[in-house]
Amino acid sequence: MNGTKKVGDCMTEKEMLKLSIEEFSRLQDYMLDTDKESKAYKKMKRRYIELKVILSTSGINLTQLDIIKE
Numbered sequence: 001m002n003g004t005k006k007v008g009d010c011m012t013e014k015e016m017l018k019l020s021i022e023e024f025s026r027l028q029d030y031m032l033d034t035d036k037e038s039k040a041y042k043k044m045k046r047r048y049i050e051l052k053v054i055l056s057t058s059g060i061n062l063t064q065l066d067i068i069k070e
Helices: 013-032 039-057
Strands: none
Touching: 013 039
């Protein structure tokens, strides 16, 4: 097998956490470049909070990852 996933294959918890951490970091970069009063920022902040909850409840220490700190 070549390592690619087929439709219907499930992600492992480790893969899901890796993707969430990457998304969390990327999202914060976008938030830093966006006006805090904009609709886009407010939508990004909602996702930021969701990811923060997911990562925190999964035992990920956000001390170094969380640059927004809201």
